[in-house]
Amino acid sequence: MPFNSLDYFLFLPAVYLVFYLVGDRARWGVLLAASFGFYAALKVPYLPAVLALVAVTTYCFGIWLHRAQAPGTKRMLLWGGIAANVLVLVAMKYLPFLSENLRAVTQFFSLELQVPAVRALVAIGVSYYVFQAISYLIDIYFEIEEPEPHFGYFALYLSFFPKLLQGPIERTGDLLPQLKTPYRFDYDNMRYGMLLFAWGLFKKMVLADRLGIYADAVYNDIHAANGMQLLLGTYAYAFQIFMDFSGYTDMALGTARLFNINLTQNFNSPYLATSVADFWRRWHISFSRWILDYIFKPLQMQWRDWRTWGTALALVAAFLVSGIWHGASWGFVIWGGLHGLYMACSVFYKPYQKKLYQKLGIQKSPYLKYWQMLVTFHLVCFAWVFFRVNSLSDALYICRFPFVSADNGLHKVLVHGFHAQKAGVVLVAGVVVAAYGVLARNEQALIIWNRYCALRWLCYNALLLALILLGGESQGHFIYFNF
Amino acid sequence: MELQERLNEVFCQVFDDEDIRIAPEMTADDIDGWDSLSHVNLIVAVETTFGIRFTHKEVLTFKNIGDLLNCIAAKVQ
Structure with missing residues (x-):
């Protein structure tokens, strides 16, 4: 049920009316039932079951993580919870892509390995709530948040229908307390x-x-x-x-x-960004915050002895994950890789760039800002080509095509x-x-x-x-x- | 030299700005150039200066300079 459908225009007032009429103690139940109903309206029978599976698994791992005392057990439970969520995501979204590429590899090396073809499943919303579930577990592991003891509220935190299909990817501390606040008109x-x-x-x-x-x-x-x-x-x-x-x-x-x-x-006005790093502070903020906190920062810390190279590598790795998250295709991988590469390069040239601007005395010039916006917008647009094209050969055709030609x-x-x-x-x-x-x-x-x-x-x-x-x-x- | 002054010197060096004056309640928003990309450079510089090593958990849970100062103080004692 998309937001711009007639069904939703009837669904939303009906849910609000029931939500308004029942007492605070039952409101979470109304929203949870509405969220699962909203998801079931996509008419894909296994989707609500996958959502319920992710909710139950993550809830249990959250409680076990909090109860565990030994650091080794805690680490094992964290990785167990993350693996369970990633497995769901891979099974729903990436098996056809993996099987297709594995078959290409076996054919290339003339191996006699039989890789079965896998049918693509509908996975609307899965990558959003799986990422939210992973952030919940990591925040409990780092003792940033306590696990939610009430399963109903936890399931609602994952499934709340306004953000179920396309985010924003909410942090526990941002959404759960609001869901528990008594409602006043x-x-x-x-x-x-x-x-x-x-x-x-x-x-x-x-x-x-x-x-x-x-x-x-x-x-x-x-x-x-x-x-x-x-x-x-x-x-x-x-x-x-x-x-x-x-x-x-x-x-x-x-x-x-x-x-x-x-x-x-x-x-936050992403096309007014003055650098690619700035673009990612303004575009799909809840997702870029997730990638930054749970992929980039841990990798950057792990590789910190390599200094600038470690940061650059962590950026490329984090943005490759970001590309793959968008879907199982090489176009998304290249799109993510390009953004990673843009930012990795900036780590090396940024100090020299700053000194150059200071020497030229243009660091505070508004024209410099406009120039940076223009360059950033075109870098982002170039990456969008790989995001949008129907095939990689189309992308290569566009890259080779002279934009300024006689018939323009x-x-x-x-x-x-x-x-x-x-x-x-x-x-x-x-x-x-x-x-x-x-x-x-x-x-x-x-x-x-x-x-x-x-x-x-x-x-x-x-x-x-x-x-x-x-x-x-x-x-x-x-x-x-x-x- | 007091801990905060030594940390201030590290900030000046990492962010290439002699005018930085840190305070416990300050966060990354208060210092020009302190973003997630430069954060680890700061952490490495602090580790080298004070001869300490932070864990992932410590670095990920610092909320302001006060948290960083407390953590350094606990490690150098």
Whole structure:
């Protein structure tokens, strides 16, 4: 049941109504039943069973970890709990990829080993709650958190429906205490939650899906596209994935707000980042924090005697994991590897870069900041090519293609299926989203927003009207569902 | 020399800034250039200066400079 479906528009008010009418002692039960119902609505019978398995296993390992006294037993239990979760993830997502590559290797070496073909399973949401379960166990091991004694609350922490399919990946300390807080109706939370939800719908249905039409037209037939179209197709995809995912996150945060729950904000203007490291502080924040804390930092500590080389290696390893997490394909592995490589290189050149800027006296120049934003955006876009392409041969074709060629006249920029009217809507909607980004941080604008009720209602109605008039071409599914 | 002053020197050296003045309640947000990438350089410099070795658990659970100072004090005693 995606957030932008009619089913969800009926499901959410019904859940809220029951949640509101029952007492605090039963509210966790309502949300847990709703979350499993929400997951079961995907009509994949084994998915709720996998969620229940992860919940029971992680709950038990958490309790055993806390009770264990000997450091050796604790370590064994931690690795046991992590292995159980990783096994679930591998079984659900990576077996077809492993079997396919193993068969290619056996064929290459002419080995007589029979590797069976494995059918791909639907694994929506699994990588998100498995990562959350692993973070729960590690935090107990390091005594950052206590295990949750109430199985119901723990299962709800893993399965809470607004963040079940696509995150944010929540830390125990951030979400569990909120789930236990008694509910009191809060008008501001209700208003803000609904507005955020509608805003997310606008980003997804009006902007992301239109950009997707252009990106798909280019990327699904790249040999027919000219250089300018490939470049614009890549830019369109960069903004499509951002609007798609941040739109989803707004809807998740908006839904949770109705229940007085604040989920982690996943985005902070990522394309204004001035370095790739800065990009990862602004893009899919809950995930990058996870990768940083549970993969990068332990590896960096382990390899700290190798100094800069140790940090660089830890970065490449952490981002390769990040790539593989997104899915079982070489495109994702290369995408992660590229980000790892960008950051590993920066570890070596950063001190010299800083000295160079100081010598030139440009370290505080705004132009330097704009230049860094432009370079970072293009580095990120180059990596997106590998993320989006249908095959690696397509990616290599794009890398070899001269973007500036003789037939790059602007009149040829629009592609089949994407005419000037759609481009106009994208431009206007893009300006609206950018303006919101600026105004939401402006104190004067916020004062005016809070003071004039008529202005607020005008904006709410304009937003609804835009959704009704322009949301019809929505494709429905979200990109990050696949991960 | 007092522990905090010696640690201050390490910070100045690692982050290449003579003006840094550390305090127990300060965190990475308060010091320019102290991010997750440079964090381990700081840890290695502290280990070398004080002749100590931190465990993974200690490094992962430092919340501010105060925690780092307490841990160094416990190890050098």
